[in-house]
Amino acid sequence: MTDAPKRTPLYDLHVELGGKMVDFAGWEMPVQYPMGIMGEHKQCREKAALFDVSHMGQVILRGENVGEKLETLCPQAYAGLKEGKARYGFFTNEDGGIMDDLIVSNAGDHYFVVVNAALRHQDIPHMQANLDGVEVTEIFDRALVAVQGPKAEDVVGELCPAARELKFMETTLAEIGGVECRISRLGYTGEDGYEISIPEADAIRVSKLFLAHDDCEPAGLGARDSLRLEAGLCLYGNDIDQSTSPIEASLSWAIQKRRKEEGGFPGAARIQKELTEGAAKKLVGIKPEGRAPARQGVEIQSENGDTLGAITSGSFGPTVGGPVAMGYVAADHSAAGTKVNLIIRGKAQPAEIVALPFVTQNYKR
């Protein structure tokens, strides 16, 4: 056994581009390139940015009635997921907490699932053990690259016209640079864009085709984090975990009506109860009034000094131009407009509960 971080098929490209490499979930990944986090963030909001997300787990599910069987592990309506469509979801545990979040796509003759890097070792055995008659195969020989931003359609579409035809949360197979790729119109930045699964031998060459476009620059994990935070998207391990329910995490939008009514997924008792009665705490957007960023772990207090909860994700939002955060507060203090105090280095800093996202999502529906 070695603890050396693993490298993605794009490692040599990151080094060539001057990426500052860090260990992330056991993977050696670029946190930023010479442009810097702020520049890369704005590049993605204004034009297009390319991210290596190959550290995430790509999994193929084959068998009869895979969608129905996934419904025994997830509160999403995957049985009705049409071919060519993708849907965000999560595995829940028996207590109604979130085991991981994921994207499931119906690829016709199989289902394609993408899970978080740090939870590959949990999710794959979980599916193998619980999806009877389903062949669960983790893919190790393909890179996953995200091209995100308002110009992503041009960057990808000029090489692959089929990409322009996709709508948000649709997926297809198509050739890019002579190699067959799985192209899905989705991402985790709040911008329009694609995630593209590429055979590893061609990953650098195809990525360079995207980067050859004047409007596309590489971006690292630093920008990916500030982009998803401004977009109000949860990061597993920060904002959601085994103890937080989807209702607490304000993810009830991701549970379809039939599943809310029927249940039949792990933790349904708690989740259905919270849907009816409300949860005791809620994940909310928090806008500090000053300039000091409120980081993960910062205590949130009411104006009376009562503890309401804690920040789970907090940083500087380059597009917002100031600090942005998310955190859990007691439900009776979760309404937008509620004034709170954040205890930063022992001092109370005023902040306000705000509706998420901080930056309007820009999807091609």
Added chain:
Amino acid sequence: MATYYSEEHEWITVEGDVATLGITQHAADQLGEVVFVEQREAGEEFEKGGEIGVIESVKAASEIYAPLDGEVVEVNETLADNPGALNESPEGDAWIYKIKLSDASQLDDLMDLDGYKALIG
């Protein structure tokens, strides 16, 4: 006017009994883009090794530690509105404090430029 450097990547220039303190270009490069600086107020005294402020980049918060004993006599107020100056000219306009040294002999514990260059490689 002599310039001294600390292992915590600060520089100090001394003119008479007043010194100017900031962070080095190397430190600024390591921090990344600075978005917020928390500074002490004029009149506050501090001891060597004590925290005398915080610099926040997009990614993380980093404390500033006092390289010697002293008192803040002036704060660079421009950093509050323009924290990014710490990336552009950390060894120039973006100084952090003017300080009064309590014990000038503590300067002997700091490095000169050659020593600091050797430290950062």
